[in-house]
Amino acid sequence: MKRPIHVVIDESKCTGCGACVAICPHDTLTLAEGKAVVTGDDSLSCGHCLAVCPTEAITLTDHRPMGQSYQTFAMPDGWLAPGAFEVDKLAWLMASRRSCRHFTKDPVPMAVLEDLVHIATTAPSGTNAQAWHFTLLPDRTSVKGFAKGVLSFFQQLNRLARIAPLRGLLKLLGKPELSRYHADYHDRIEEGIASWTTQHKDLLFHGAPAAILVSCSQDASCPAEDALLASNQILLAAHAMGLGSCLIGFAVEALARDKQLRQRISLPANETVYAVIALGHPHEPYMRPSVRKPVTPRVIRMNESNAF
Numbered sequence: 001m002k003r004p005i006h007v008v009i010d011e012s013k014c015t016g017c018g019a020c021v022a023i024c025p026h027d028t029l030t031l032a033e034g035k036a037v038v039t040g041d042d043s044l045s046c047g048h049c050l051a052v053c054p055t056e057a058i059t060l061t062d063h064r065p066m067g068q069s070y071q072t073f074a075m076p077d078g079w080l081a082p083g084a085f086e087v088d089k090l091a092w093l094m095a096s097r098r099s100c101r102h103f104t105k106d107p108v109p110m111a112v113l114e115d116l117v118h119i120a121t122t123a124p125s126g127t128n129a130q131a132w133h134f135t136l137l138p139d140r141t142s143v144k145g146f147a148k149g150v151l152s153f154f155q156q157l158n159r160l161a162r163i164a165p166l167r168g169l170l171k172l173l174g175k176p177e178l179s180r181y182h183a184d185y186h187d188r189i190e191e192g193i194a195s196w197t198t199q200h201k202d203l204l205f206h207g208a209p210a211a212i213l214v215s216c217s218q219d220a221s222c223p224a225e226d227a228l229l230a231s232n233q234i235l236l237a238a239h240a241m242g243l244g245s246c247l248i249g250f251a252v253e254a255l256a257r258d259k260q261l262r263q264r265i266s267l268p269a270n271e272t273v274y275a276v277i278a279l280g281h282p283h284e285p286y287m288r289p290s291v292r293k294p295v296t297p298r299v300i301r302m303n304e305s306n307a308f
């Protein structure tokens, strides 16, 4: 499928250095008579040509620099070159982001949520599709309304899972999922539903005053990867912005199976939600960063005799 070309070259500014031609992944540009020109019929619209042009001769219509998108902070001008950022600070930020399971009631300003969405779009995406979508639940009432829908899905699922003959029959038919769900989740979900109804305790969203749902169109080449990479940008940025965050896998599961719930958030039929991110201010300060299981990478060295 050919994609429209958004690259515009200002001939008067182009010095013909060829940097844009060298960097173009799709042969969209060539040099002709000492100037860069668009000669291809397809473009990733990745903007690498624009980024390397020393004379600002290139623009991309329908695109704007990321720095112009933010409302709550100013992004420095220019490109942060490899090696120019302190890796110790980055690793510290990454290790200090934790899943928040106890939020304060303080709201998250709309401008912060919108900035998080723009930050999310700095993620890479397969063939630069950027076919992600972001749905905001901007206040506690909206999060609670959505959580109620998720809980009623699980209430219904629990009712089915308690029917032992049904579990047995499905297992015989080669569908052991309901049995597995019953063994692994039924009791925990039951406890969550009881806490919600009797103690008004929110074990699902942990009392979050806001949430962002990250979805992606199914016609993108890598919808799951794109949405999850964008989601991770949100998790890290939220921490840097003073917020706690938590992925709510149960809500993703409910949205995948419950048509009514999808309708309640006006989710288009060709979109899948890959992440539901609870957001808010963490109740407790932490004293230490994350701990992880040790991991040893496998190393495969190729030489002429074992190469493919």
Ligand SMILES: Cc1cc2nc3c(=O)[nH]c(=O)nc-3n(C[C@H](O)[C@H](O)[C@H](O)COP(=O)(O)O)c2cc1C
Pocket (backbone or CB within 6 Å): 097, 098, 099, 100, 101, 204, 246, 247, 248, 249, 250, 251, 290
């Ligand atoms: C796909 C996914 C789904 C998750 N779903 C939930 C969830 O429904 N509720 C919850 O409290 N935490 C959820 N988490 C958070 C994990 O439990 C958490 O990331 C893990 O325990 C590591 O802790 P940390 O994020 O604080 O480093 C989820 C995480 C992932 C990656």
